[in-house]
Each structure stands twice: as C-alpha cells, then as structure tokens.
Amino acid sequence: MATIKPFKLEEVRDALSAIGVRGMMVEEIKGFGAQSGHTEIYRGAEYTVNFVPKIKLEIAVQASMADEVVETITKTARTGKIGDGKIFVLDIAQAVRVRTGETDEEAL
Ligand SMILES: Nc1ncnc2c1ncn2[C@@H]1O[C@H](COP(=O)(O)OP(=O)(O)OP(=O)(O)O)[C@@H](O)[C@H]1O
Ligand SMILES: [Mg+2]
Numbered sequence: 001m002a003t004i005k006p007f008k009l010e011e012v013r014d015a016l017s018a019i020g021v022r023g024m025m026v027e028e029i030k031g032f033g034a035q036s037g038h039t040e041i042y043r044g045a046e047y048t049v050n051f052v053p054k055i056k057l058e059i060a061v062q063a064s065m066a067d068e069v070v071e072t073i074t075k076t077a078r079t080g081k082i083g084d085g086k087i088f089v090l091d092i093a094q095a096v097r098v099r100t101g102e103t104d105e106e107a108l
Pocket of ligand 2: 082
C-alpha cells in the first residue's frame with residue numbers, strides 16, 4: 001500500500017509495469033502526514049488545509065518481488081520535497097482470481 005503525489009501516477013505505473021507488476025488498485029484519497037496543519041504545494045497551489053490530495057496504490061505481488069516494488073516506488077515517486085508519500089508493506093492472507101478460481105501467486 002503506497003501513497004504518492006498524484007502527478008507521479010503515470011511514471012510510477014510505467015516503472016512498476018517495467019519490473020513485472022501486472023495489476024494495481026488506484027484510488028484518489030486525501031490524507032495528512034507529519035506536516036498536518038501546515039502548508040504543502042499541490043499543482044502550484046499552497047494547501048493550508050489539513051488534508052492534501054494523494055493517490056493511494058494497492059499492489060499485490062509475490063513476496064520475492066516486494067522489495068523491488070518498494071524500491072521502484074521510492075525511486076520514482078521521490079521529488080525530495082515534503083509530501084512524497086509513504087509505503088506500508090502488509091502480508092496478504094489469500095488471493096483469488098474470480099474467473100478461474102486460481103489462488104495466491106497464480107491469481108496475481
Ligand atoms: N502514519 C500514517 N498512517 C497512515 N497514512 C499516513 C501516515 N502518514 C502519512 N500517511 C498518508 O500518506 C500521505 C502522504 O504523507 P506525507 O508524504 O506527507 O508523509 P509525511 O510523514 O508527512 O512525510 P513528508 O515529511 O515527506 O511530508 C498522507 O496524505 C496520508 O494519506
Ligand atoms: Mg507530509
């Protein structure tokens with residue numbers, strides 16, 4: 001699970017596709033991090049509100065790919081300015097492809 005700056009979405013998607021990621025969920029969210037209540041620049045506008053627009057990605061991959069996915073998002077989404085996002089790594093208990101009933105790595 002990762003949050004990124006919205007303008008980074010296409011670049012992150014392309015970088016993840018290039019390392020073999022085959023699917024992801026993408027959601028427009030608002031959130032706050034360490035600068036809650038302070039200002040952050042989004043599309044040239046300065047947000048003084050508590051919640052800043054972000055993109056949330058949810059990506060399920062085989063465990064052996066997890067580190068590479070984290071590194072790729074980190075490298076691609078980084079601008080070096082505040083608000084570049086966060087990545088949280090979670091274990092997935094089960095995956096199922098609905099069409100075929102395939103499970104776990106075969107369902108990805
Ligand atoms: N502890 C957290 N738990 C859940 N979501 C978080 C947490 N911290 C940040 N987020 C989410 O990540 C988004 C990006 O946060 P942000 O990159 O500003 O984090 P930060 O810790 O303030 O880092 P930075 O100093 O780079 O701004 C937030 O808008 C929020 O959606
Ligand atoms: Mg922040």
